[in-house]
Amino acid sequence: MKIVTAFRAMMQRSQAVKLAFSLSMLLLCLLFMADLLTLRGNPANERQAARKVVAESLAIQLSTLVNIADKRALQHAISEFVMRNEDVLAASIARFSGEKLAEYGELDKLTYVKSRSTPTHMIVPILENKAVWGNVRVAFRSVGNLVDDLVYFGFLVTSAFLAFGIFLKRVLLQLDPSRAVPVRVNSAFNLFSEGVVILDSNLLIMLTNQSAARMLDKEPETQLGKRIDDWPWVKDEGWQAPWETAFNTGLGVSEQSLYLQDKGEQRLIVVSCTLIGEEDPTRSGVMVTLNDMSAMQKKNRELSVINYQLKKSKESISEKNRELETLAWRDPLTGLLNRRKFLENFQTLLEEALEHSRPLVCVMLDIDFFKAINDNYGHAAGDEVICAVAAQLSLASRETDIVGRYGGEEFVLVMPDTTIEQGLEISDRLRLSILKLSEDVTVPVPRVAASLGVADVLLEAGHDSTDAMLDRADKALYGAKESGRNRVVAFDPDTLALLAANKAAHEDQQVVVSKGQAESRADQAASEVDEKNSRSTGLFAQAPEDSHSHEAVLSEQADAVKAFVSKHNEVVERLKSHDLLTQLPLRQLFMHAVENELLRADRLSRTVGIVSIEIKELSRLQSSLGHQEVEIMIKEVIGKIQEELRASDMVTRINEAHSISHLAENEYGILLSDLAESEQALPIVTRIRRLLLAPMVLNGKTIYLGFNIGVALFPECGDTAVDLVEAATRARIEAAKQPEKVSYFFASTDMERQSREYLQLESDLYLAVEEKKLEVYFQPKFDLASRTISSVEALVRWKDETRGFVSPVDFIPIAETNGLIRQIFHQVLEASLQQIVEWDNLKLAKMKVSVNLSASQLRDPELVSHVLTALDNVGLAPERLEIELTETSIIQSPQRARIALGQLHDAGVTISMDDFGTGYTSIGLLAELPLDSVKIDRSFIVAMQTSERSRAIVESVINMAHTLRLLVVAEGVETNEQLTTLDALGCNEIQGYLISRPLPGLEITELLRRETLRRARSRAA
16 A cells, blocks of 8 residues: 555656556557457467477377387387477377376376367377377476466566656656747746746746856756755755745745855845646646845845844833833732832832932822722722722822832822922822712722822931831821811821811811812901801811810911911912913923933933923014913913823823923923933924914914924933023024924934924825825735635735835834824725625635734724724624734723723624733733734744744643633744644644735735635545
């Protein structure tokens, strides 16, 4: 059986063997036919006649000897006859009576002789007087048998097969297929600058042009019938012949870089392969194109790759470090600092505050009636409430603040450079924002409230400790809870004692009065000192007369007056440091904030930016519209900018750390803090510019205001607050020289150039999205079990008229920054679904399409309805769509991801986590999310072949995913070795250049058409 199998395999691979076998069988058939038709006579009859003549001759000779009665001569004659004829086995002469006169040879052969002659036994009678006197018997060898015939024909067929095979192999190798090509076509073939090689089904060279032959310094004719694998390729351990991949998978290979050894040097050859003649598998082959890159191009490409890899590695290392810090320092439920890291950071801020005599405030927050929430709604609801409160704390905090979960439902917020009065104001805003959480559909309880205690550092004493500050804040928190909850109370021993006394007298009386009431009641305090049951005049309500002595009442009210006088002084001080119209901090506070940010940025290797803004032609506007109308416009503009600075839907997050201040009569400054790199300022500035370009409506009139914007960045433009502000001012003056309505200028020449490129790219992207010039490419996913294309991933591509193809790495962040990503997503989704419908109409294999979703889109409340509507519009089942999100985007918004993805999954849409392994997704989160598959990041696949540890990680991920009943897709597969390894590890699907690069609609349709035909042929076979 093995011999037959090997022979079949040899016949399938060699055309010469096929032809030789066919010719040998034809020859055998002709011989059989000739025998059947007796075209060469009857050899058996001819042999029998010859033997009869021999026997008769012997009988004549022996009858003569019998007549002379010479028995001795008779015996001698018979023996000589037998010995001299190899064909004779025995002979004898006997009388009719049976008397033997003479005999010789193998006598037993004569005993079976019958009365009639046969081809092997002859009987010749001897007559005397016409009567039978006796007879002569001769036994001959057998004429032939089946074994002899088989040996004969076997030898004949084998000899013919070998002779034909050798002959045809040499003849076929010498045949030149190019002669079948017209001369003009052949000449055009040789005009190609790229090398072109045509391989047959055995991957032998059938045709090659001069460009390909010149790579070897050979003539094209000398390469016919040879293997392209035998060329002097530089074959490292992971070398993979792309033409073999194309032939084995039936899918094209594009632009794979190989190296060809040439006189001691290595030449870079970019190779592309495609399958040809696939309609007939016996005549299929591969067309290989070879592009010889010049040395300069090679060096430029290698340098670009190295620079890109270094940049990506640096970014990756920084990101990994931040993520590792997150794991080590963050509370797993809320993402806030854990207790240990919080106390460590708190100690650092406290030491800095004491060293530089700067204010510092500690706020301790506790969720009211949290035990009741757990008891009534369950611990899962309690966790949701904790997460929601933690989110409000994060939003209320600045970049310089630290927020930590102190334990259970308690949180601590530490704010440097913040007075106790500012801390009370911020805490009250935080309290109100927590009250509004009940309006959020994601919070599963009807009411959430919190009590807050505030304490500041003891600068007068010159020393303090974190434990002492936390103890004071905790006592203030206790006072807030004891006074009725949902309160903000500052630490003061006398105040807390009074609160305790008031609570003992009147449990239900409110003791904390709002900030707005405080100032209005300050003027009444003096006239109400002598009244027994006076109203609340300060921070506290008056206790009844029967619970205190008259002296205690007087003392209490006197303290209240002092408190409100202090509050009045505080308001006066605020007016000195803040603009009366816009309530923005003035220059002094702004410069102080800049100096603090510069210290922090220098310590953390971050970047700080200063944006200087002025209104164009302010005097003319005041003259034409009036001062009051202009002030209204200024307040509206400032309000818009402040709202934009607190937006959270940007890749470069803009939050309260980016503060705006009033620097001069017509100059406003924005502090951009905590930028990872200078380039992150670009989307912020362009977003502010786009905001200012929008018209304003005043008293029914549309007004277009002009603005000049100057930007300076640390450390390029200076390392002090004064240097940066002056640089931003000079840049603003340069911006005023430009003709645009809203003009801007960067103090750094390099950033100015980058900003112009960024702005132009953003403008072109807007136009491309508006005119729907973005294209959708599709990259197939390959099912390892069935060895077929199972689905495709939709990838957006932008081919600009001047830039050519713009990398998604360049334009997707811009789209996420300016909000275009929503339109792009819907365009890609609609185009992808329409392509699926087209494939269904063409009766191609049923495909599923994957569409990528960005993190910012999880905040879109209409996301789910838009996706399901798009599916309904084209009549596709939700199961035909898959949504892919990166691991990082899911980690950023786990709660939103759980809600939005859960709704899509319930509708039937499958969900996949992309780039799995690059983030730090917990197993618990992975189990909770409504996932159907995970996609292993390319970095692990590449490292898998050289690192046992990476291979073990991939294996662990596959096993873990299968345990969670998730499919596993490996992306970035480029070699057959990677395919084989992943198949052995149990990976379900692969994606990468080994299967196909991303293709436009027409090309991917052709690929799927070929795949469908191949499946049909396989089923038919």
